Structures are given as C-alpha cells and as structure tokens.
Amino acid sequence: MAYEHASIERRWQEYWDAHQCHTPDLDRARRPFYALMMFPYPSAEGLHVGNVFAFTGVDIQARFQRHRGYDVFEPIGFDAFGIHSENYAMKVGTHPMRLIPNNVANFRRQLRQMGLMVDWSREVSTTEPNYYRWTQWIFLKLYERGLAYRGKAPVNWCPKCATVIADEQVIDGMCERHPDTRVEKKVMEQWFFRITDYAQELLDHLGWIDWSDIVRRAQINWIGRSEGALLRFPVEPGSSSAGAADGPIEVFTTRPDTVFGATYMVLAPEHPRVDALVTPEKRAEVEAYREATRRKDSIERMDLSREKTGVWIGAHAINPATSQPIPIWISDYVLMGYGTGAIMAVPAHDERDHEFARKFALPIVEVLERPADAPPEGAFTSAGKMQNSGPFDGLESEAAKAKITAWLGERGLGEPRVQFRLRDWCISRQRYWGPPIPMIHCDVCGIVPVPESDLPVLLPELEDFRPEGSGQSPLARVEAFHRVACPKCGGAARRDTDVSDNFLDSAWYFLRYPSANDDQHAWDPERTKRWFPVDSYIGGREHSVLHLMYTRFLCLAFRDMGLLPPDPEFKGEPFKRFRAHGLLIKDGDKMSKSRGNVVIPDRYVEEYGADTFRMFLMFLGPYELGGDFRDSGIVGIRRFLERVHRWCTEELPGYPEGPLPREAEVKLHQTIKKVTVDLETLGYNTAIAALMECHNQIRPAAVRNRFAAESFVVMLSPFAPHLAEELWASLGHAPTVEDAPWPVFDPALTVEETVEIAVQVNGKMRDAIAISRDAEEAEVRDAALAREKVRSQTAGKELRKVIYVKNRLINLIVS
C-alpha cells in the first residue's frame, strides 16, 4: 500500500478535531507546558514558508514535551490590527473589517493543514471587541498606575503612513514600511508608557533569563545604560540677561574627567533654553538654523559623513571646573532626545567635538597626556593621565571621574548620573485600524479615563478610513464617536481619536490565550497561576527589541500592580525560555514580501504532504540559524517517509519477531539519545539525519522488534505527526501516538563493543584499527605498530612518544 499522504493527513486531522486531542484541561492539568509561537499577522497573501518554518519548530517542541508526559497547551491567534493591514486594505480598496476575516480564514486553513498541535478552541483575534476591550483595559490600568502619560515630543512622522511611528520602526532614517520614504520630525501631543521606569530592572533580568544570547545582547544595547555625571554649567551673568536667571545648563557626560578641557558647549537646536539664551544680534541667525534643522529629515541629520554645522548663540557659560567663560553653540549633532539635550564639548578628547572645533576654530585643550604610541593628531579618546586639570593633574582619568564629580558636587555643580538610551514607549497612532485609546478630553475636567464599565470603546465602522496627513486621526471625522459626554461632569467632551500602537495588542496576547473565552477577566487569576510564565517561546529575532521588550515591560508592571501573581523565581518575566529561530533564505536573499520572493506552502503540501514539508523545512539547516530554501531536496525527505511507511506497513509484518543484531541495537539506543538531546536544543536538522541513519541500519536487520519499531515511530511523531499516527495504528495501537511515552535509551547499549581507533604517525593519519572497547594503551600501541602501513612509516625510526586517546585515536611520534 502506497504512502498516500492526502488521505492519511485528512484522516488524522479529523480524528484530532473530533476527539479534542489538543484541547488540554487548563484547570486540572497536572504538568502544564505552555508552548508559544509568535502571533501571526494574517496578510492577504496568506501563510508563507517562513511562518511554517517558525511554527513547525514550535510544534515539534510541543509534541516532544507531550511525549514526555506534559499537558501541552499550544495556542494560536491572529494579530490583524495595525498599519500593515490598514495599508494593505487601502491598497486593494477593501475595508479592513471585511478584508481581515477572509485573510484569517485563509490563514486558519493553511495552518490546519500543517498538522499543528494547536488548541483551536482558544483562538484569539486582536481585532475582536472581546479582545481589544482588554487592550483598552490595560491602558486604563497603566494610566491608574501613572505609567501612561501625555507628552509633547518630537516624534517620527512618516508622510506615506501619515502617522507617527516608533523609533524602532525607523530604519536608516526611512520608514520601516516605506523604504523609500524619509521620516520627518514632528512635535505632537502623544500618549506614552513609562517603560523607562523599568529600564534598570529590564536590564538586570537579562543577566539570568534563559533567552537566546543574540536577543539578550540586542536588548542590552537597546536599553543602553551608561554611567557618568550630570554637570551644571552656569550661564555667564551679563552674556544673556534673560537666560542666566533660569539657572545653569545641565549636561550629561560619561567623561567628567575631561571637564577641564570643555572649551565650549553645544545645545540641541530644539533645546528649550535656546530661546532665552540667544542674544538679540544673533537671534536671526539662530532662528534660521533652527528652522533649517526642523526641515531636515532624519536621514540627513544622521548622515555621519556630513560636515558639522552650527551657530554660536552669542551667550557664554562658565566651565564649572576652570571657571572660564566658554561660548554656547547650537548644532544638530546634539540630539534633544538623549541626556539633557546639551553637551559640554571637549574637542581634545571627543571626535565629534574635535571635528566641530576644527571647523569653527574653537580652542582645543588637551587634559590627558597623549601616550607616545597614540596618533599625534585628532581626538585622543582613551583613558590616560591627567594634565591641565588643576588639582587633578597626574591622576589616572578612570579614577578621576568619581573625584571630579564629587568635587563639583560640593559646589552643587554636578552629581553621578546613570543614563539610559531607552525611551518611553509612544503609544498613540493617528490612524483608524486599531483599538481606540480609552480616554476623554474634557475642557472642565481635563483628561478623564473611560470608565471600565463602558469598555470596549468600539471602533466605529468608517467607510473612508484614510488618514488625512494633517496629523488628525480619521476617527476625528466621526462626530458620533468624537463627541461624548464627560464621564465626570457630564459636560460636552471629546474622545481621544488616536488608536493604540499595534505592539500593544501583541504585548499581552499570551496572557489571554488560557482565558480566551472569559468575559469577566482579561486573564483568569487561577488559570494564569497555573500557566504563567510561558515555558517555551520561539520566534523571530526581528522582534528582539520591540515586541519582546514591550512584553517584558508590561508583565513587570502587571506584577507590580498585583495583576500577576508574585513570582520569586522568574520575577515577573513572561517567558521562561525564549529561542530565536533563523530566517529562510531564498536565492541569496531573505524571504520577504517586499523582495517578492516568498514561497507559499500550499503547493508543496498538496504534492508531498504536510509531514514531508514540515520535515523538509526542519532539514534545511540549523533551526536557530535558518536555511536556504530550495525545493530540490524535498524529494529526499519524501523518499525517507515512503521507506519508513513501507517498512512499518508492509515489511515488518512479514519479518520474524526477534532482537536486533547488536550493532543495530546500539544504533537505536544512540539515536534515542541523540534525538532527545537534539530536540531539547532545537537541533532539528541533525535529529532528522540521525533518524535516517538509524532507519538505514535497523531496516536491513529484517526483524520485527517491538521496541525498535515503536521507538522509531514515536521519535518520528514530532516531525511527521500524521504519518506517525498511521504507523502507530499499523503497529496495533489505539490512537493516539501523542500519548505514547518518549523512548528511553539504555546507556550501556549506546556504546559499541569494538571501536575503530585512528592511527596517526607524527600527527598524520595512516591507518585505523578495530579493537575491543576501552583497550589499554599497550595493546593498542602494539596492534598499531604491527600494521603494515604503520611499519612503512616507522621503519628505522625510534618511537619517542605515544599519545593515546581511549576509543578514539593513537598518535605515534617517531624520530
């Protein structure tokens, strides 16, 4: 009987559904294991093989744990809010409310045909009111806690998206979604979440959480902690009468040791003090520069090769160390968004300041001795011995940092300071396709949250949902939505017409899954206690800093609000283990819609079956590195599964029952060991290779051995679940193979009785000898020396030394 994948896969998918095989009892599970895959973003093109690659890796993990006796919960949902969907809807001219259900249905069909062990009874969808009411509820909770605030800030504005986008969505100054569109700066009033309150804790936890190293590093860099000092530079009295009265200008520096070399200061053009500090005769020039900066888009501003520009604003500050007046400049190389938006410029010891000073002929004072081996020109940016620094001359600069900070501190001119690169999370989006922000603006009462009992704030159906480009959300055009009575005073008020960032939708979805059908809570406390944190989360490294950081932040905040149980072990971290999988490469390029090289799985599933396709994707390369997708190899997997099928269903019944030959038995036990380890470490490609090797060896033995056949089928099951069910039944078992325990190997049977030992002469391979296991050196040496090939190499020479690695190799050193 041929391997007919279509009927086999249909049969078992129907069986799983009919018997609810993948719907664990969430309240009574004794050994819960939460296997999470990343929320798919259903697009019209449907699922592509990149998604399948990702999900299959999760499913294999889930099935493996199920065989190990865990109650596995593997949920899925759809993340269909957001700018991607909205832009696509505009492109095809269909309303997202009508478009999304079709896309989701198509996605669901494709996912089902892959044979994932997904609990379809707990599917969630971010665009459903019963989901986004809780997204809005989270907003309210953060607001209550003081973690949501309204701020005016220069934000990234994409003219094509016609909305504000996050820093993280700006790629090289271009919009993430429109690589040809430069992102502009625009000052707007926005909602922010105070993720920076958690900067230190988010950083600390990265020291111990079990996550892919690459993601931990990316987050560490993103948080960007740096230690230094906050220094105060008084404005020179008289140089700017209006500006001096507002107190000193604060700067952040990591090099307080070089403060004696600060010969000028630079403020960001947007710095709020500029207006008051500028002298009348300089005002016109300064205004012109500030206007030019405003118009400059971020790509221009970030271009490092560009020559430095700037304007002296006419005023002076006092260097707090030297008490000398230094000029105050503005320049766009100082960013308002980092530190205080102002710097002390030390041209001798900072490359940027050096370049600027050269251009504008500002004084350069070296306050560190330049070692003889350092280049004589340019800024000297390393540590060194202090000079021209008054009482600190001769000190090592590293040691001087704290001393100078303390010395300035005595006069109230400085203090130690830790600065983070991480910024608060801008939540507002001036778009249509997202959950409305549940806030009301009242002229009398100010900002008033929507009462919880009024949630959800439904997103109105709006035929023309295009953004205007004015910065106003399309929702502002809907009078019935916009105008509302103030919940506090009852007077006329206005709803916030922005929607929240799509990253908020996906920052808590895994909390919703176990409580997907709960109308009373966002997440049921008892269930959450049992299923949180998530045991295994596997996803793309493109989410290293955005999704994964926001998610961690929310969970730490929920923990502090008492919305999540205290957790001394994982300290509120949502994912016990996170692993980043690799990307699929196609024709030397990463597979993506924008490159137009995506591959759709349907054709392959139809022709070869889901099992073959799953296994093929896992065989392409190391799961955590990704692989090169070329379909030429898929027949290899197909042939393998056909052989296994034939072996189980046709050959085994005719074979005599009996033990495997020793060699095959050893191979079997070695394979169990190897596959077990490989599944734990996501080494799927080598696990498959090991199964093939094993099969190639036990099949020719031509015996019917229960343990061998059953072990093999169970090990195959995470990769090829439908076929494994079929074979499990053919071996005489009742369904389902998922309940079969993972095979256990006998360590004594993982080692051969005789081993082949490599023989080297002077480090060069010359021969190999078979000898009994754990043989003593003398025995191996004598055997080696007796070999013809060895003799020809050692003839007439003296044996100087023997290096023997048991069961591996012997190296004879002769002279």
Add this chain to the structure above:
RNA sequence: GCCGGAGUGGUGGAAUGGCAGACACGCGGGACUCAAAAUCCCGUACGAGCGAUCGUGUGUGGGUUCGAGUCCCACCUCCGGUACCA
C-alpha cells in the same frame, strides 16, 4: 564606525581539540524492465597513478598543540542589527 552571525565538495549542510565532508540533493555506473518511470545496489572533495597508494584540502596570513574546521592573533568577504547616545 560599533555589536552579533557566517565563510567547509557541484548543492543544502555534519563534525565534545582526535579518521573533515555525517545525513540528504544532484551526478555517474549497475540491477529490475521490451522500454521508461518508480524502486534497489555501488560510486562520487581535488590532483597524480592501471593499481595498491601518495600528495593537497575547511575564506587569507601567522601562532599554540603530538594533533586545529574547531583555540589565540592579524586580516578579507558576505549576512543581520545598530548608529553624531555625549
């Protein structure tokens, strides 16, 4: 610039410092067949040789070691991330 990752046969890729190329694809040969497909078997890094065999070989150049794809140093190339962060 900085931080990661990767460079191994015709191809995808294997290799706790110990026989480089497992496992596959492809290719060559054979069996079966009237023939083909499918299947099965054998071979397949490169060079020299009829051959046994010998030599060379994991991006480049050095080094450590009895022994290096693996460790160290200095480079080159590709991919990803990030960037006037003071």
